[in-house]
Amino acid sequence: xxxxxxxxxxxxxxxxxxxxxxxxxxxxxxxxxxxxxxxxxxxxxxxxxxxxxxxxxxxxxxxxxxxxxxxxxxxxxxxxxxxxxxxxxxxxxxxxxxxxxxxxxxxxxxxxxxxxxxxxxxxxxxxxxxxxxxxxxxxxxxxxxxxxxxxxxxxxxxxxxxxxxxxxxxxxxxxxxxxxxxxxxxxxxxxxxxxxxxxxxxxxxxxxxxxxxxxxxxxxxxxxxxxxxxxxxxxxxxxxxxxxxxxxxxxxxxxxxxxxxxxxxxxxxxxxxxxxxxxxxxxxxxxxxxxxxxxxxxxx
Ligand SMILES: CCCCCCCCCCCCC[C@@H](O)CC(=O)SCCNC(=O)CCNC(=O)[C@H](O)C(C)(C)COP(=O)(O)OP(=O)(O)OC[C@H]1O[C@@H](n2cnc3c(N)ncnc32)[C@H](O)[C@@H]1OP(=O)(O)O
Numbered sequence: 001x002x003x004x005x006x007x008x009x010x011x012x013x014x015x016x017x018x019x020x021x022x023x024x025x026x027x028x029x030x031x032x033x034x035x036x037x038x039x040x041x042x043x044x045x046x047x048x049x050x051x052x053x054x055x056x057x058x059x060x061x062x063x064x065x066x067x068x069x070x071x072x073x074x075x076x077x078x079x080x081x082x083x084x085x086x087x088x089x090x091x092x093x094x095x096x097x098x099x100x101x102x103x104x105x106x107x108x109x110x111x112x113x114x115x116x117x118x119x120x121x122x123x124x125x126x127x128x129x130x131x132x133x134x135x136x137x138x139x140x141x142x143x144x145x146x147x148x149x150x151x152x153x154x155x156x157x158x159x160x161x162x163x164x165x166x167x168x169x170x171x172x173x174x175x176x177x178x179x180x181x182x183x184x185x186x187x188x189x190x191x192x193x194x195x196x197x198x199x200x201x202x203x204x205x206x207x208x209x210x211x212x213x214x215x216x217x218x219x220x221x222x223x224x225x226x227x228x229x230x231x232x233x234x235x236x237x238x239x240x241x242x243x244x245x246x247x248x249x250x251x252x253x254x255x256x257x258x259x260x261x262x263x264x265x266x267x268x269x270x271x272x273x274x275x276x277x278x279x280x281x282x283x284x285x286x287x288x289x290x291x292x293x294x295x296x297x298x299x300x
Contacts, residue, residue: 089204096197098132103190118180154283157276165231175241181234188227217288228277239263
């Protein structure tokens with residue numbers, strides 16, 4: 001094979017840099033015609049690439065080209081991307097502020113009043129919790145509208161499960177509202193949400209804080225079972241109230257007579273709750289693995 005030889009300007013007293021321009025593409029077995037390389041000739045190892053380096057480089061360039069095409073086409077295809085991001089950002093911000101308010105309120109009251117604060121949690125925070133949980137219905141709609149990559153079933157279980165506790169077990173039963181269990185349920189819910197929503201907010205801006213991501217994908221491991229246990233305690237405590245008051249009781253046909261206490265529905269709900277815990281725990285575990293696996297791949 002032949003090459004044009006070009007003398008590069010960067011020559012010094014010690015060396016002369018020669019640039020060989022191949023006349024045809026391809027790999028050379030050696031630099032000169034004679035098999036043994038003259039002693040005065042040395043390749044520039046800073047620029048040296050062998051066949052496998054070149055393949056890697058080509059592959060990398062190809063991947064970069066494909067990802068830039070897919071990003072471009074996604075941006076081009078979705079003219080409402082900015083509106084969607086803006087909506088999600090605002091939604092997450094409102095939820096973050098709501099749960100932060102609840103968390104700070106409960107923490108300050110706990111600090112000042114100690115255990116006495118447990119019994120007044122509902123009256124001091126329920127309005128905000130109602131607001132946040134009503135808004136959370138959007139979390140079931142968002143995946144349906146294709147706005148987020150959340151699983152629809154886990155979101156539905158999460159939102160309907162919490163709303164059942166908040167609106168039915170606590171909201172409708174006055175006897176439950178001054179029980180200590182309200183404190184534990186609300187506090188556990190708030191603990192995860194004050195990290196989850198800012199994590200999403202950063203995501204909407206295309207940014208990430210490693211510590212926040214870690215907290216979002218780790219705190220649920222102790223909090224989810226604890227939260228479910230606290231909710232289960234609340235349900236069990238409310239059973240006798242539903243039996244006594246016959247609130248929401250289902251009237252039975254005349255030939256049977258009487259009515260079916262709502263506590264039976266709640267007993268069934270208790271079973272669903274632990275099934276829901278299993279489904280969502282598995283979902284969150286998979287999300288965690290996906291997040292950290294894809295990050296590891298990016299680092300490699
Ligand atoms: C009346 C009949 C009732 C029948 C009910 C049956 C009963 C079921 C009961 C279930 C037990 C409930 C117990 C529970 O209440 C106890 C507690 O909550 S204790 C406190 C601890 N809890 C938690 O940790 C759960 C918190 N909640 C969640 O994590 C979510 O709600 C959940 C749906 C469970 C999982 O979230 P998701 O699937 O969204 O995972 P990711 O965060 O990884 O998100 C996936 C991707 O989507 C993007 N995303 C999602 N949401 C948003 C958003 N709002 N804004 C912007 N982006 C969002 C996210 O960034 C991810 O994107 P990417 O894939 O690009 O990383």
